[in-house]
Amino acid sequence: MDIKNYMEEIEYKLIHFSYELTTDIHQKIKTKVFYYQNQIETYVSKQIKWFINGLAIKPALKYVYTVQLSQLVQNKMKDIYQKHVLLKSI
Secondary structure (H helix, E strand, O other): OOHHHHOOHHHHHHHHHHHHHHHHHHHHHHOOOOOEHHHHHHHHHHHHHHHHHOOOOOHHHHHHHHHHHHHHHHHHHHHHHHHOOOEOOO
16 A cells, blocks of 8 residues: 555645755755755745745645645754754845
8 A cells, every 4th residue: 555545636736845954955955955944934935935836726725735735844844954054144
């Protein structure tokens, strides 16, 4: 049995995307592509917007999924922020 069998396809895509995004960000921090926390937040919002706009869903669901993805990624990013020293512009 696979986890895909127990979830709807869209939910699986959302979770998979969030893991890919956090892994990508972690790699970019390690390779010194990102120096600022604000860079990461902008990158996350653009990537989420791009991903959600690619889904064939209703506008109301797009908003809900955007908020859910943002919260999911931000919760995962807290651990990454603690592991790495990033600058934060005000």
